[in-house]
Amino acid sequence: MEGIPMHRRxxxxxxxxxxSIEELSLQWNISEKDNLKVATCIIGLQLRKIRLxxxxxxxxxxxxxxxxxxxxxKYERGQNAISINNMMKLSEYLEVxxxxxxxxxxxxxxxxLKRRENNVYPFKERFMEKQTHQSHE
Numbered sequence: 001m002e003g004i005p006m007h008r009r010x011x012x013x014x015x016x017x018x019x020s021i022e023e024l025s026l027q028w029n030i031s032e033k034d035n036l037k038v039a040t041c042i043i044g045l046q047l048r049k050i051r052l053x054x055x056x057x058x059x060x061x062x063x064x065x066x067x068x069x070x071x072x073x074k075y076e077r078g079q080n081a082i083s084i085n086n087m088m089k090l091s092e093y094l095e096v097x098x099x100x101x102x103x104x105x106x107x108x109x110x111x112x113l114k115r116r117e118n119n120v121y122p123f124k125e126r127f128m129e130k131q132t133h134q135s136h137e
Contacts, residue, residue: 011076017049025108035112041078043087043101048076050094065089 011017024038024045051061051097058076062069065086074080082090082101091098099106 011048012052012096014052017045017052021045021104025104025110028108028110032112035110036081037078039102039105039110039112040081042104043082044076044078046101046104047072047082047090047094048097050100051076051101054094054095061090061093064093 011020021042024042027038028035051058057069059069060073062072066089071080071112075082075086084098086099087098091100
């Protein structure tokens, strides 16, 4: 992402990876394009973290899921998004659910679609309140 610093760590330890994920989550909602980049980076960092936790090399993971180790590097750096097929293979091999990869996004309630703060249809809201009140009489 141009102009937006991503994680600055080497991410060789689980603690560094977690700190990078935290920093990335603070960059959410700058723009839709940036959200996609942040999500790709967070998912890649989750891959790196579970790989480190399992004590596996990039080469070993790559061989198990039939991609190059360079592809695993690109996933972990957030340079390439992981396809759903490869994410499923990675989750099977690393013994985690597919949800593991997006857990930080869910934990921080980072959403791609903006939610309406206020009801833009006050008439409908009053109508529903009136219907509820009449049904209780």
